[in-house]
Amino acid sequence: MATASKLPTFDELPTFKDFTGCAWEVWGKDDQLGTVNLLTEEVVKEASEEIKTGKAICLNWPVNFPSKPVFGRKPPEHEIIFKEGRGAVHDDVLHINTQSGTQWDGLKHFGLLHHGLFYQGTPASFFQNGKITIASPTDVDPELIKYGIHNWAQHGICGRGVLLDMVKFYTEKHGKLPYDPFTTHPIPLADVLECAKTQGTTFRPADILILRVGFMQRYNGATQEERDGLSGKPETFAGIEQTEDMKRFLWDNHFAAIASDMPSLERWPPAEGTVHLHSTLLGMWGMPIGEFFDLEALAKHSAEIGRYTFFFSSWPLNVLGGVASPPNAAAYF
Numbered sequence: 154m155a156t157a158s159k160l161p162t163f164d165e166l167p168t169f170k171d172f173t174g175c176a177w178e179v180w181g182k183d184d185q186l187g188t189v190n191l192l193t194e195e196v197v198k199e200a201s202e203e204i205k206t207g208k209a210i211c212l213n214w215p216v217n218f219p220s221k222p223v224f225g226r227k228p229p230e231h232e233i234i235f236k237e238g239r240g241a242v243h244d245d246v247l248h249i250n251t252q253s254g255t256q257w258d259g260l261k262h263f264g265l266l267h268h269g270l271f272y273q274g275t276p277a278s279f280f281q282n283g284k285i286t287i288a289s290p291t292d293v294d295p296e297l298i299k300y301g302i303h304n305w306a307q308h309g310i311c312g313r314g315v316l317l318d319m320v321k322f323y324t325e326k327h328g329k330l331p332y333d334p335f336t337t338h339p340i341p342l343a344d345v346l347e348c349a350k351t352q353g354t355t356f357r358p359a360d361i362l363i364l365r366v367g368f369m370q371r372y373n374g375a376t377q378e379e380r381d382g383l384s385g386k387p388e389t390f391a392g393i394e395q396t397e398d399m400k401r402f403l404w405d406n407h408f409a410a411i412a413s414d415m416p417s418l419e420r421w422p423p424a425e426g427t428v429h430l431h432s433t434l435l436g437m438w439g440m441p442i443g444e445f446f447d448l449e450a451l452a453k454h455s456a457e458i459g460r461y462t463f464f465f466s467s468w469p470l471n472v473l474g475g476v477a478s479p480p481n482a483a484a485y486f
Contacts, residue, residue, distance in 0.1 A: 163404040169274075169437070172265065172428070174400055174467045176438045177273050185304045187260065187439015191359035191409040192312045200313035203464040204485045210454060212482040214255045214369070214447040221384040222253035223416050229253055251302075251477040257410075257469055258442040259302040261476045263431040272439050274301060287473055298474035306471040306478065308442060310410055314361045314465030314484055315354060320370060322348040334367035335375075335383065338391035339420040342399045344414070346415065354461050358407040363463045365448040366391050369414045392404070392419040395430045404438065412443025412480075443480060451484050460486070 160179065169175040180190050197429055227250045236242035240309065252258065261280060264271035271277065279299075287293055319340060332338040347366070349355070356362075368390070371434040372380060392415050393399055411418060411434065419430040425443050434440040455461045469478035 160407055163401040166404070169265075170268065172433065172437060173397065174404060174433060174437055176404075180439075184273070184439070185260070185300055186308060187441070188407075188409050189308055189310060189439070189441065191407060192308070192310065193359075196313075196359045196409075197311050200311070200464050203313055203462055206486050207474065208454065208486040210451050210484045210486075212255070212443055212446050212448065212484060213453060213479060216249055216254055216271055218254055219372075219380065221381045222250065223383050223388050224252075226250040226253045233452070237427070249479075251470070251472075251475065251479065252444075254448060255445040255479055255482075256443065256477050256482050257302070257305065257412075257467070258431070258435060258444065259305065259469075259475060259477050260300040260435060260439055261302075261474075262435060263429070264436040265432050266429065270436065272400075272436055275300065285474055293473060301473055302469050302475035302478045303471050305441065305472045306469040306475075307356065310361065310465075310467040310469070310480070310482075312361055312409055312465060314359060314363055314452060314463050315356060316363045316365065316448065316455055316461045316463075316484075317342065317345060317348050317354065318351070318365045318448075318455065318461070319348055320365050320367045321452065321456060321476055322351055325351075327384065328426060329366055332367075332391050334371040334391045334415065335379075335389065336391065337389040337420060337422065339394040340364075340366060340392060341394050342396065342402055344403070345393070345399075352461050356406045356408075359409045360406070362403075362406075362408045362411045363443070363448065363451075363465075364393070364411075364413040365452050366413050366415050368416060368445070369449050370445055388416070388421055388452055390415050390417050390421040392417050392421055393430070395419055395423050395427050399430070400433055403440075408440070410441040410443065412441075412446045412482075414446050414448045416444055418442050443482070446480070446482065452486065458486070
């Protein structure tokens with residue numbers, strides 16, 4: 154298996170039709186982990202050295218939010234059931250779209266749209282849609298669950314996390330955030346790099362890159378009418394730009410995963426004629442994309458102690474063949 158030191162550079166990766174940077178052969182044709190392969194036992198052990206005080210911070214927005222999701226997704230439903238005749242017993246039932254709130258996008262979520270292909274060149278027609286029932290844990294069809302979120306759930310997405318607090322960076326530089334996170338706005342690579350330099354942050358192979366771009370701060374300060382209105386209009390959000398230089402930066406630093414507090418990691422929608430960055434990250438590299446991460450407490454603590462690296466732990470739901478999952482993520486200092 155390829156380690157970070159043996160990986161090709163972005164410019165050494167082959168192209169696939171109109172896509173640069175195809176990593177389908179990097180970890181072998183049967184791979185189902187993508188860049189999570191970089192999170193080896195040695196990497197996790199080294200990352201654990203980030204734990205100095207034992208301070209733990211939750212990175213998950215409550216699954217209740219947003220109550221009116223964007224991208225046409227089902228609102229979360231939580232029902233508490235009192236067990237009649239049992240004296241003092243409750244159950245509850247949770248019905249969610251796994252991408253309505255804090256989430257990892259999995260390999261089955263987003264591919265090369267105009268080619269109808271997912272990771273490893275898998276055609277969309279390969280996947281079974283509709284309700285999936287698996288009766289026996291000892292008789293599971295591997296083709297039915299192929300590329301599912303369970304692969305990451307059973308491996309874990311754990312390693313060194315690195316926060317880039319773009320909100321703090323921009324606010325200190327300009328006196329205020331120079332964009333509305335609820336509107337289309339690209340975060341250029343130059344600003345990402347300047348933010349890292351300002352923080353004194355350097356990267357290591359297999360880091361989990363986390364960007365605070367401003368959605369949670371904006372949402373928390375918005376009226377309920379503004380919040381609810383997001384689901385009733387075309388989606389527009391700030392996010393990282395979809396340039397070749399951004400792709401080169403993300404690949405050549407060999408990040409194992411990337412996440413932000415935005416509903417879409419990338420500028421949304423992309424400029425006309427620009428291909429979605431999701432297609433490259435998920436479809437070409439198999440890189441987990443985290444969205445709607447609640448980074449407010451993490452940013453506050455990092456600023457207070459002057460440290461933006463930490464041990465990151467995430468255990469997605471172990472759903473065989475699943476498309477996405479809440480991350481169950483935490484940062485440890």
